[in-house]
Amino acid sequence: MPSVPRVEADDKRVDLQVENAFEGDHAAAKAIDAQRAASREHSLSPLAAFKAYKKAICWSVLVSMVIVMESYDTILVVSFFAYPTFQQQFGDKLANGSYSVPPQWQSAMSLGASVGIIIGIFLNGQIIDRFGTKRILLASLFVLTGFIGIVFAATSRGMFLAGQILCGIPWGTMNVIAPAYAIETAPLALRHYGPSFVNLCWVIGHIIGAGVLTGLVGDKTVWGWKIPLALQWVFPVPLFAAILFAPESPWWLVRRGRHDEALKSVKRLADSTVDHDEVVALIDHTVKLEREMNFGSSYLDCFKGVDLRRTEIAVVCWCAQTFVGFSIQGYQTYFFTQAGMASSDSFKLTLGTYSIAFVGTALAMPLQQRFDRKSIWMAGICCMLPVMLAVGIMACMTQTKALQWAQGCILLVWFFCYGWSVGPLPYVICSEIGSAQLRQKTIAIARGSYYITQIVNTVAAPYILNPTAANLKGKAGFIPTGLMVLLLAWSFFRLPETKGRNFEELDIMFAKKVPARKFKSYVIQAEEEFGVDAKVSAH
DSSP states (O other), rough: OOOOOOOOHHHHHHHHHHHHHTOOHHHHHHHHHHHHHHEEEEEEEHHHHHHTTHHHHHHHHHOOOOOOOHHHHHHHHHHHHHHHHHHHHHEEEOOOOEEEHHHHHHHHHHHHHHHHHHHHHHHHHHHHHHHHHHHHHHHHHHOOOOOOOOHHTOOOHHHHHHHHHHHHHHHHHHHHHHHHHHHSSOGGGGHHHHHHHHHHHHHHHHHHHHHHHHHTTOSSSTTHHHHHHHHGGGHHHHHHHHHHHHHOOOOHHHHHHHHHHHHHHHHHSSSSSSSSHHHHHHHHHHHHHHTTOOOSSGGGGGGSSHHHHHHHHHHHHHHHHHHHTTTTTTTTHHHHTTTOOOOHHHHHHHHHHHHHHHHHHHHHHHHHHHHHHHHHHHHHHHHHHHHHHHHHHHHHHOOHHHHHHHHHHHHHHHHHHHHHTTTTTHHHHHHHHHTTHHHHHHHHHHHHHHHHHHHHHHHHHHHHTTTTTEEEEEEEHHHHHHHHHHHHHHHHHHHOOTTOOHHHHHHHHHHTTTGGGTTTOBBOOHHHHHGGGOOOOOO
């Protein structure tokens, strides 16, 4: 892993200087522990980190699996609109004898879960500081089990919509917790793996959903769409039982002043080769430093001073997931159907897109180990832009079956590029960009903003693609093409490089208002991290 420029100091010399100046001072001893932990965190190789923190990796993977549930349901709803038995149950009969769910109900039923998720996301930001990660996860899994029954038993469009909104609330809380827990339990060398795996869980959920739908698309009974919904009950019970034994985030425990419990948590996350006391000391030092810098802890503080800049970065990065595939991503099954493909072929091609995305997301982890986050981000957008442009151009030609398949196949390239760039990187960037005190709330605002853009996409896409509305079909590719041009311009000037920086260093650079283009090369002096010079006002 490339080293970050910093002033190196001999550990023994620094220890002696500090000990001589603050002999017998407990605070000085803690500062020494924090400094040692920071130095060792930078020197820890990925392989050594994997060995030392293998228990943390296992717990992070387990918590991240809750995202599979949300992802699985998301693909079900939008794909049901191209599913014959669902259309017959909830759609209106057309003049040619077929059934179709009206565009306004397509939008409402698709965004129902998103509305609930937004509620859950911002609710989580309010209650996480009080109850912590573990208790909120357990409560969310418990209530979700009951809410799934409402969707399964739905006999009307209104009942189905209500069930989706209610299910969305616990999904929303999980949306914030999973990436935050992943990044708070991992060492610096592995910080990108956990959030990237959260994105991989999203892809896994889509693959499972697409596979189930492909297998049942020929079922002409009501069970053709009920069985996929019933399979949601497979997740909550085993996850509840496992998370019951998971360690709480040590960062949350330190913020609550429960240092002894934080130490126990760190011992459950890392093996004996790690100095657990030093790890807790570094967490405590970072939390105290943020308080001295006047970083706030409320939603309002996310929009003040340097925290506004951090919020902007998180919001734009996560909303970019919607912008780069606006009106097509998430609606590809419906898009393929409207382009003239048979329902069975559309589901098979959709399953292919998610499989390709899985490969791309898996590739993202070693890529982030080797290359800078910003470089991968901009390279991904540069690769996706001409693909969407090509889809739009082909749609302007005389349509043939070969051309329809060409549009579908070229979208596979887009999904691959998305998988290793804009797909996983927001989970990493948005999880690490906020301060420790505002991390959950920064993620909540960014993820909530993403779902707001998804609602816009959900409302607009049926009208853009539906044959009774705009009927743009492949021409819809011109929309994300334009949005990606704007994203490239923003990314060049506003997106900082965060790779290799611990949370304390990020706090200092944001407090000093270091320009985005200088983040990679900025040298942090030792006294900035552990001296009075670090006490820069954030507001």
